[in-house]
Amino acid sequence: MSASHLPKVAGIDPAVAASPHTAAPASARTPPTPPAPPAPSSVIQDRLAGMVSDLTTLHDLTERLARTSGLDAALRELLRAGASLVGARRGLVVLEPADGLGPVHTVGLGLGHAELGHIETVPRSATSYGRILDGLPDAQGGSEVLPEPDAATGSGGYAVPVDPRHREVAARLGFAASYALPLTAEATGRLGAAVWLYDEPAEPNDRQRDLAGLYLRHGAEHLARMLEVERTRVRLATISEELLPSRLPRVPGVQLAARHRTGPAGGGDWYDALPLPEGALGLAVGSVTGSGPSAVAAMGRLRASLRAYAVMEGEDPVAVLSDLELLLRLTEPARAATALFAYCEPARRKIVLAGAGHTPPLLIGDRRTEYVETSLSAPLGMLACWEAPSVEIEPAAGETVLLYTDGLLRRTGDPMDRAYARLHAAAANVPRSLREDPDALCEHVLRTVLPGDVPSTADEDEDVVLLAARFE
Structure with missing residues (x-):
């Protein structure tokens, strides 16, 4: 009688089944299978990932x-x-x-x-x-x-x-x-x-x-x-400096100092100080719209013209600016300018000034620091006919009149009202030892109003001009 066969199960041969408690002899063990080499596709992917990472790094750095x-x-x-x-x-x-x-x-x-x-x-x-x-x-x-x-x-x-x-x-x-x-x-x-x-x-x-x-x-x-x-x-900065006074005049009864910083694009801000007959002194600051070589050239022409008008009729600042406005409309019809001209008599400590859309002067002394009340007026070249009344002031002995352009305010990055307040605070806090030297006063104002950490929103393209006159 034949023996019965054990049933077959998929994947198992019952004829050669081994006891689960018996280990196979060492000679019969299968050696471990070495790890398969990485697929070529994974190597390529790693290289591509590295290249993408490098390109991203370069892109970020170049940006x-x-x-x-x-x-x-x-x-x-x-x-x-x-x-x-x-x-x-x-x-x-x-x-x-x-x-x-x-x-x-x-x-x-x-x-x-x-x-x-x-x-x-x-x-x-x-x-x-x-x-x-x-x-x-x-x-x-x-x-x-x-x-x-x-x-x-x-x-x-x-x-x-x-x-x-x-x-x-x-x-x-x-x-x-x-x-x-x-x-x-x-x-x-x-x-x-x-x-x-x-x-x-x-x-x-x-x-x-x-x-x-x-x-x-x-x-x-x-x-x-x-x-x-x-x-x-x-x-441009060199040309602009050459168009401005190479040195300030020496006039009895007054000490002068000036600062000029040209923006990267080259602007049209300027200043002037010229001796006039009978011991008088003419002071002027102004700004021509635009930037670049054309603005610098226009600034040079405007400043030269104002000097001529100041010599002929400097005692009447309104007439000087009126003639300058007429010249600007005839020769520079597409350009506007702000200007301020002051006729000074140092012996009498008397100043008559007129402004055309320009920032008001600042009077700095031991007992007061205040803006000069000038009448509102349009810049030159903006209206068919410019006209504004003059203003007369009498600075006390030891006081300084500071003229400046609006670039000083705009470079702060603040709204104009806050920029005016910053300038006033800087002038009011000038140490007493520096008030006797207009050059040191200008340096203090610049360092205080325009510190090294000016916000990035500041308009750094603006020119900056300061002209200080201290009356003895």
Whole structure:
């Protein structure tokens, strides 16, 4: 009689079933299966993710650089971003255009003025960024590891001829390696060089080098544009200064001081002080609408015309401004201007003034600080015929009359009523020791009204003019 067969179950062969309590012999065990290599698709995805991350980083950094508003701010942002890309915490960037037209400027990151001074004592040929600036044939930038005094080679085995002064400065400042790159723009050529300093012997890896190189190529183009803007601003400021008085006159009974700050675009604010017959003195401030070379040229023409009218009829400020308004309408029909002219007799401490849409003067003394009540009037060129009454004031001995343009108020970033209050408070709080010197008084007002932390909403394109006259 045949034995009955056990029923079959899927995946199990009952004929060879083993006891669950019996381990298989070691010789029969299956070796562990090695992990499968990653699929090609996952490797590609990782690389793509890394590339996207790098591109995002570059995009964010270049956006920050593009938002900088000045050459100095752009240099600082470029240096800071480059340090984050190469893994350094200190460095410096030297702006030294190859065309020799300047400006030459050095900005440090994590380095004070004294430390930058120490670095500048190292011969340029002994540093990688110095060789870049000098345009030497081997100046391509890259890593530079400072060897110990008895070492002959640097990173990678190449010879590093380190100047003793270079080694001394590196030891004093505590850096052991550097990484330098040139700043080169397509249109202007070499602009300068940037170098980052490492506290330990180190150098950026290939990925960091690629990112830093891409960023600096973009950054150099941005710097080239900012450099052209800065050069234009300097040229306009120079022309504007040349159109203003080279020095203030000396008239018995009065002390004069002036300040003029030109906006980046070059504006049309101006001032003047000219001696008149019989010991009199003419004071004027004004502002021409617009900015740029055309506004500067119009300002020069208007100021020259006012001087002529002041010499002929300066004792009547209303007549002076009326003639100036007629000239403006005939020669500059598309332009308007504000102006204030004061006819001063220092011996009598008497001032007769008239204004055309201009800010009121400020009378500053030990017993009072107040705005001069001038009548409301339109700017020159705004109406078919300008006319406004004159105002007469008599400052006491030791008091100062401060004339200014509205750029001083607008640069504060405050509404006009608050800007006037700020100016009044600054003038009222001038220390007694400074009130005897109109030059020191102007400096105090500027520092107080326009501190270094002016809000970003301030109109920094505005010119600023101050003209102070202290009567003895």
